[in-house]
Amino acid sequence: MGRRRPRTGHDWKLLAESCAALLERLPELVDEHLRQLTEYSPVYGQVLPYDEQWREAETAMRIGIETLSAPRDSPRRDLEYAEDAGRRRAQQGIPLELLVHAYRSAGYLVWDALMEGVAGREPERLAMLMRSATMVWSAVDAQAATATEAYRATEMELRRRTDEQLQALLDALLEGQQTPGLAARAAAGLDLPERGPYAVVVLRAERHDARDACPRPMLGAGLRFIWRMRADCEVGVVALGPGQGLDGVARLLDGRCQGPGGISPVVAGLAELGRARRLAELALRTCPPDATDVVRLDQRMPTALVVSQPELAARLVSDVFGELLELEPGDRAVLLETLDVWLSCEGSAGRAAGRLYCHRNTVFNRLRRLEQLTSRSLARPRDLIEMTLALDAYRLSGVGR
Incomplete structure (x- = not known):
């Protein structure tokens, strides 16, 4: 050729x-x-x-x-x-x-x-x-x-500019801004109803790679999640389907998200996401540092009351556990662990003994010593409430340590 x-x-x-x-x-x-x-x-x-x-x-x-x-x-x-x-x-x-x-x-x-x-x-x-x-x-x-x-x-x-605009709208809602028309613009941009049941999830992301906090996208059981990363946490807005409640949210998150995390109560529309975020953060604050669960605020109300009032929480720990705090750290830890396990076992000394690997009489002896040091009786409902709340305040705030 x-x-x-x-x-x-x-x-x-x-x-x-x-x-x-x-x-x-x-x-x-x-x-x-x-x-x-x-x-x-x-x-x-x-x-x-x-x-x-x-x-x-x-x-x-x-x-x-x-x-x-x-x-x-x-x-x-x-x-x-x-x-x-x-x-x-x-x-x-x-x-x-x-x-x-x-x-x-x-x-x-x-x-x-x-x-x-x-x-x-x-x-x-x-x-x-x-x-x-x-x-x-x-x-x-x-x-x-x-x-x-x-x-x-x-x-x-x-697309990047549009995403940034939508993220800014969502952030404004989560911050609780009440700008006229904000919820309507966010609803149109995010393809979500302006009115309808919503909840907010807050996951602590400081202990692991934030990208692994929760898989995306997460859909299921009639739920839709929209996630936003922040410096120390990940925030999820949950659009609930017809007839859906927090039980479905908790089940879907269980085993699929690394906790700890908090779930807000249900709110009635996008305009209330700011309040829902604050309540979800409060639920997260009820989780101790080593927790891995995602908890609902409506199931942690007593503890939420304690952590929301740090000054009163410190006073409660001091008043209830005053003499107990003067013990050696090892002795104090044994007594408080016994109280914690006994409460989680619904007051059963036998079950508590099984979890603590000791005799049930040992559990009774430790509880009696706690009653002596705190001048309170676990048999009296008001005293029991005070000791339970003081234990939560001690574990979550570090007061007295």
């Missing part, structure tokens, strides 16, 4: 003449181009007024034709225009496939017009065009590729 003859200066002169003749037919080519595009998809005619479409198509095709016969070291104005066109089409929301199709369609139209201009005449000019085919289609491919790259970069930037 013989080598392809390189294009000569005479070839470039003939190509320039063909392109100049084609530019005289440009208006009819633009009309035909727009007709073909609209026939291919009605979307083309729905984005811009016809006059504006015509001007843009005329500019693109004229620059493309001029580029074919321009000196080899000339700036690629066609690629500059393709980059601008890619950005505009992304901003206008035209699908990328239609943008690429427009470039291909224009390329076929220009090529066919070039061939028609010499068909049956001037064999030398026809041979020149055939030798130039690779260059012509390389130019079209480069234009389409440049437009595509600009389109995708713009689309990514627009």
Whole structure:
């Protein structure tokens, strides 16, 4: 197979003449181009007024034709225009496939017009065009590729800006801002109902990689979660389905999220997410440092009352455990652990002894010593409440340690 003859200066002169003749037919080519595009998809005619479409198509095709016969070291104005066109089409929301199709369609139209201009005449000019085919289609491919790259970069930037705007709306709701129309804008952007049952989950993320705090996306049991990362925690907004309550939230989170964490009570709409977040954070504060559970505030109310009043909590620990705090740390820890286990075993000394690996009489002896040191009786309901709350305050606040 013989080598392809390189294009000569005479070839470039003939190509320039063909392109100049084609530019005289440009208006009819633009009309035909727009007709073909609209026939291919009605979307083309729905984005811009016809006059504006015509001007843009005329500019693109004229620059493309001029580029074919321009000196080899000339700036690629066609690629500059393709980059601008890619950005505009992304901003206008035209699908990328239609943008690429427009470039291909224009390329076929220009090529066919070039061939028609010499068909049956001037064999030398026809041979020149055939030798130039690779260059012509390389130019079209480069234009389409440049437009595509600009389109995708713009689309990514627009998506990033949209995500940032939605995150800002969600953050404003979680901070409890009451700006007029805020909840409605967030509902539209996040595709959530403005009114309806919601809950908020707060997970402590300081003890592990925050990215592993909870898997995303989390859907199930009629629930939808939207997560936001913060410096020391991860916040989840839960949209509850019809008839759903906190039991479904707790079941879904159990075993799928690394705790500790807190779940707020149900609130009636997006405008109340700020209050729900504060209550979820309060539920989280009822979890001791070594906890791994995600707990509901409505099931930790006594403890929540303690941690929400740190000054009173400190006073409660001092009043109830005053003499106990003066013991050696080891002795104090044994007595408080016994009380904690006995309470979790619902006052059963036998079950507590099994968990503590000691005799039930040992449990009784430790509890009697606690009663002596605190001047309180575990048999009296009011005293039992005080000791239970004081134990929570001691474990959660570190008061007296």
